Amino acid sequence: MVELRPITEDNFFDAFHLSLAPGQEEFVSHPVRSLAQAYVNRNQCQPFGIYADGKMVGYVMVIYDYDVPEYDIWHMMIDKSEQGRGYGKEALDRVLEYIAIKPFGGSDRVALTCNKRNPAARNLYESRGFRATGAEDGDEIELAMTLGPRETED
């Protein structure tokens, strides 16, 4: 059972203590650095702790790019001691559910970047419907998807 909880003064220190696995530092920013970026983008983003069974196991930030416009997923990571349990997939589902609420603006487009040399992350994103757009920046490729109409219950 994976859930997202906003980063606040009550849990930010747990985010400081999350660890990237060796070799992953080059692919994703540490949550401390991400939260510093959250400060300067504070009116258009929402950083979350990823929780499993009440414990913070990872981190992700959702930011709205008003210029495109689109929702961007930044800096998603699972602590090195908590990887391989499917938390990334569940967290991504929660992130897409959050974005479907359209907390900042009405765009249906969701985008992120992924390092070319990080196939595990790319497979995760593609399993949830993201596709390469062809845009690249150095080793980073852009993946994007369009949110479908929200399902309604009869």
Added chain:
Amino acid sequence: MVELRPITEDNFFDAFHLSLAPGQEEFVSHPVRSLAQAYVNRNQCQPFGIYADGKMVGYVMVIYDYDVPEYDIWHMMIDKSEQGRGYGKEALDRVLEYIAIKPFGGSDRVALTCNKRNPAARNLYESRGFRATGAEDGDEIELAMTLGPRETED
């Protein structure tokens, strides 16, 4: 000529690149970590770049503690390549001028903490009127001052 400029998306990357001198890492948080704390305290703090001749040479954060109430000075640092030029003293003067405007609340009390093994910092703060309050937390001692009435021009 030292001035303070708010940290924004235009200059935060310069703050990421500031460097503490060897041995100072144990005394003060790096600006990246400070900005992460600024995110969770975003309604009661103001982080600044310290500029000399238009170049960012250091960092400082002012935060209002509504519980005391008081203004706190956090994480003031001068880049290792820019130390020894009096920028710390001038920056502290600018910080006290900023606090005198009372940007968050009406308290006249200004406090900070300083490591016992960092006499250079303590001398700087005492030269500007800060005095030890007797409060300690491990190796950190609290220094405080009370702002005087604002000078008015005739």
